[in-house]
Amino acid sequence: MEWLCPAACLGLLLPLLLLLLISRLRRCRLPGEPPLDKGLVPWLGHALEFSRDAAKFLSAMKQKHGDIFTIKAAGKFITFLLDPRSYDAVLWESRCKLDFGQYARLLMDRMFDVQLPDYDPNAEKVMLRATLQSKNLPSLTKAMFFNLQTILLSDPSKPSRQWKEGGLFHLAYSTMFRAGYLTLYGNESKNYEDASGQAQDLAHSLEVYNEFYKLDRLLMKAARSMLNAAEKKEFGSTKKNLWKLLSVRSLNHRANRSAWLESYQRHLVDLGVGEDMQTRAMLLQLWSTQSNAGPAVFWLLLFLLKHPLARAAVQGEVEGIFRTRRQTIGQMQMTSQEVLDNTPIFDSVLNETLRLTAAPFISREVLQDMPLRLASGREYILRKGDRLCLFPFISPQMDSEIYEEPEKFKYDRFLNSDGTEKTDFYKEGEKLKYYNMPWGAGINICIGKFYAVNSIKQCVFLLLSHFDLELKDPDAKIPDFDKERYGFGMLQPENDITIRYKLKDQ
Numbered sequence: 001m002e003w004l005c006p007a008a009c010l011g012l013l014l015p016l017l018l019l020l021l022i023s024r025l026r027r028c029r030l031p032g033e034p035p036l037d038k039g040l041v042p043w044l045g046h047a048l049e050f051s052r053d054a055a056k057f058l059s060a061m062k063q064k065h066g067d068i069f070t071i072k073a074a075g076k077f078i079t080f081l082l083d084p085r086s087y088d089a090v091l092w093e094s095r096c097k098l099d100f101g102q103y104a105r106l107l108m109d110r111m112f113d114v115q116l117p118d119y120d121p122n123a124e125k126v127m128l129r130a131t132l133q134s135k136n137l138p139s140l141t142k143a144m145f146f147n148l149q150t151i152l153l154s155d156p157s158k159p160s161r162q163w164k165e166g167g168l169f170h171l172a173y174s175t176m177f178r179a180g181y182l183t184l185y186g187n188e189s190k191n192y193e194d195a196s197g198q199a200q201d202l203a204h205s206l207e208v209y210n211e212f213y214k215l216d217r218l219l220m221k222a223a224r225s226m227l228n229a230a231e232k233k234e235f236g237s238t239k240k241n242l243w244k245l246l247s248v249r250s251l252n253h254r255a256n257r258s259a260w261l262e263s264y265q266r267h268l269v270d271l272g273v274g275e276d277m278q279t280r281a282m283l284l285q286l287w288s289t290q291s292n293a294g295p296a297v298f299w300l301l302l303f304l305l306k307h308p309l310a311r312a313a314v315q316g317e318v319e320g321i322f323r324t325r326r327q328t329i330g331q332m333q334m335t336s337q338e339v340l341d342n343t344p345i346f347d348s349v350l351n352e353t354l355r356l357t358a359a360p361f362i363s364r365e366v367l368q369d370m371p372l373r374l375a376s377g378r379e380y381i382l383r384k385g386d387r388l389c390l391f392p393f394i395s396p397q398m399d400s401e402i403y404e405e406p407e408k409f410k411y412d413r414f415l416n417s418d419g420t421e422k423t424d425f426y427k428e429g430e431k432l433k434y435y436n437m438p439w440g441a442g443i444n445i446c447i448g449k450f451y452a453v454n455s456i457k458q459c460v461f462l463l464l465s466h467f468d469l470e471l472k473d474p475d476a477k478i479p480d481f482d483k484e485r486y487g488f489g490m491l492q493p494e495n496d497i498t499i500r501y502k503l504k505d506q
């Protein structure tokens with residue numbers, strides 16, 4: 001091995017030191033600005049720690065700097081605000097100061113190769129919201145119920161009175177994804193109970209799910225531009241396969257197309273978007289609409305399996321519904337909104353599950369230098385060109401000042417002693433407007449929330465009432481989170497958990 005002489009070492013080190021110096025000199029905290037933490041590595045700043053485990057990194061930054069601070073990551077300065085009492089100042093600020101479209105456009109392009117002319121996320125959300133809520137909700141809920149039954153009960157490979165083993169994450173994600181996909185993008189046959197239509201729906205939805213799952217493994221790295229050459233290749237070919245499966249032409253032939261699909265396609269045509277780009281946008285929407293509910297069902301079922309009291313309470317609630325309606329499990333039709341709205345125990349379990357496992361960022365681009373007034377009365381100056389980010393997972397969701405033992409699952413955390421929903425949570429004696437934010441808030445609130453809640457309920461109730469489910473290893477630990485997913489909605493487990501399941505003897 002050749003050794004470098006001291007002069008050569010100095011020659012290598014000097015430029016590095018110079019870079020370090022320049023990067024530290026280039027930006028410094030001005031009076032009135034939040035604390036600035038640039039990290040030691042030139043340009044990269046804190047990018048590596050941040051993408052490795054954002055929750056751990058941001059919790060440490062909060063300890064060091066308080067509820068607001070600016071970090072540098074991959075050349076970008078991002079200000080994090082972590083006090084829920086101040087979130088309104090961001091959520092309702094005008095779009096000419098804090099814009100949420102710019103970052104969305106960047107991700108759409110990076111992850112899905114989608115570029116839309118005159119893309120206005122706000123107008124698009126307003127238009128699509130109506131197709132997922134109010135008068136369209138009952139037909140979506142009904143379609144989801146039929147499709148869930150197809151996936152869970154008509155698949156010859158699934159329902160059996162013999163014990164089977166499988167991954168709980170795989171079961172939950174594939175069931176919700178496939179039924180959700182059929183509900184929004186349509187079926188093979190108009191009649192949900194037509195056997196040949198069901199067989200084709202089962203095969204097609206499985207093909208879409210399998211391809212999507214491959215893509216999902218790589219999406220977070222794609223969003224951060226961190227794919228290596230081999231991954232880039234796989235990512236590209238998986239997208240192409242999905243574009244084939246979701247081509248506008250094939251979607252046009254499907255039955256039971258949802259109002260959501262009709263409106264979105266019309267919207268793209270109105271924007272003058274060509275067929276290829278329409279298909280790419282369909283894949284982007286597949287991700288927006290189908291990537292969260294499955295992981296939510298996984299965590300919820302896992303918590304029920306690990307907490308027998310919670311499971312008994314939920315099971316009792318479901319059985320109570322049948323009893324009052326004089327129905328047997330076979331006759332169960334979980335499609336009436338009145339029934340779905342009358343499950344306070346399940347609602348508390350769902351809120352608690354999402355509190356522990358939903359971790360979206362709420363991001364804005366700062367378009368002009370501007371003051372930001374926090375609930376404490378203190379004002380900070382935000383700099384044009386920076387990004388502003390809320391991370392409700394750290395606070396309110398995991399904040400020990402708001403929740404006792406925030407890391408623990410307590411199924412009745414969101415229940416009052418009289419069985420009604422608990423909504424009063426406090427920080428430093430102040431009642432909070434935002435105490436749990438899995439669905440985002442303000443302009444960023446999930447437009448599919450009501451449909452998602454109905455679907456999750458239907459899936460869990462169908463599973464609990466038709467199947468015996470148990471952990472293969474009752475002592476199995478709740479898996480850690482896949483930490484690269486912080487910021488992108490529902491978290492996923494680092495590894496699956498094996499369960500045993502069989503059809504109930506009825």
Ligand code: HEM
Pocket residue numbers: 121125128132180288289290292293296354358360361362363438439440443444445446447448449451452489490
């Ligand atoms: C547990 C399940 C779900 C959770 C936790 C969830 C959460 C969220 C969050 C936090 C956002 C805001 C993203 C942002 O603006 O930054 C969002 C947006 C959205 N959600 Fe959901 N969601 C769920 C299920 C669903 C379902 C089932 C649908 C299906 C219709 C849906 C449709 C959408 C759409 C269309 C958007 C807008 C995306 C965009 O801005 O482009 N969500 N969701």
